[in-house]
Amino acid sequence: MPSMPLNRRRFLGRALGAMGLLLPVGVGQGHATEPYPSRPVRIIVPYPPGGTTDIVARIIAQQLSEQLGRPFVVDNRAGASGAIGASAVAKSAPDGYTLLMGTANSHGINSALQANLPYDAVKDFAPITVVASTPNVVIVNAKLPVRSLAELLALAKADPGKLNYGSTSPGGSPHMSAELLQAMTGTRMTHVPYKGAAPMLTDLVAGTIQVGFDNLPSSMGMIQSGDVRALAVTTPERWPGTPDLPTVAESGVPEYEVSGWFGLLAPAGTPAAIVERIQAAVVQAVRKPGVQEQFAAAGAKPVADRPEVFARQIAADVERWKKVVETTGVRLE
Secondary structure (H helix, E strand, O other): OOOOOHHHHHHHHHHHHHHHHHOOOOOOOHHHHOOOOOOOEEEEEOOOOOOHHHHHHHHHHHHHHHHHOOOEEEEEOOOHHHHHHHHHHHOOOOOOOEEEEEEOHHHHHHHHHOOOOOOOOOOOEEEEEEEEEEEEEEEEEOOOOOOOHHHHHHHHHHOOOOOEEEEOOOOOHHHHHHHHHHHHHOOOOEEEEOOOHHHHHHHHHHOOOOEEEEEHHHHHHHHHHOOEEEEEEOOOOOOOOOOOOOEOHHHOOOOOOOEEEEEEEEEOOOOHHHHHHHHHHHHHHHOOHHHHHHHHHHOOEEOOOOHHHHHHHHHHHHHHHHHHHHHHOOOOO
């Protein structure tokens, strides 16, 4: 076969090179030719291991690993009520390889409580989907002589400040659940903040504190074993996994409502195609009976909504918690 003239080879080489410069992200040279994901993905959990956020993240990470063919690895980055982990994701490359398991705390309450928050909950993230929702739960030491929320509130009113209550982090959703309850009932208990659910539950069982506010999933095991006693859930309706447990509202505090959520977010600017790919994988995951059973056993309910729905929820939560902070006057210790 005759060889191609030199000047023609040069022309084609330059033309192909120019085309390469115009190809979109994910279709080019080297690793960019490989479809997403082509390497392991980190899901940063901005709280310690063992809590509800960690539980939800590990369930969905396993499913994403199986569906998308690459490891999705949970990376716990606790501190500052979730702000350290959330900030790390906000500052990461928007390539889909660093995700956040955000919460109503990291993307709602922090905006109301932390004046110098190192990220903007609305502008610095690309919401993917809420993975699961859950109530918070009011629990007490099993030896405390109360069997209902009404009895607990009566005890708190009888001796203001004597009861100690623990929460999983200062400014977190459980903490704010307690502050809102006290504001609405005129009660006062002494707050003891912890760095995660595990140490708080340990002290509750030991009697170091008498009352706890927690996400339901991380307390479920101790509730079922009888190590702690559950009094009420914070959602407006009874939770399917605990149908005998009344709500705070029906326990004598009308209009009280706090709901927790756990959702995947990427840094702002992440390509829409990557966001859609992850969201679709979560939808498939939560339709599996086995995954639904895992969430139910943990006290959570799968969601898997659309990115735009999740974005509206974050914006609404930021405004809602600002109003709660103004009403209660709560400040971080």
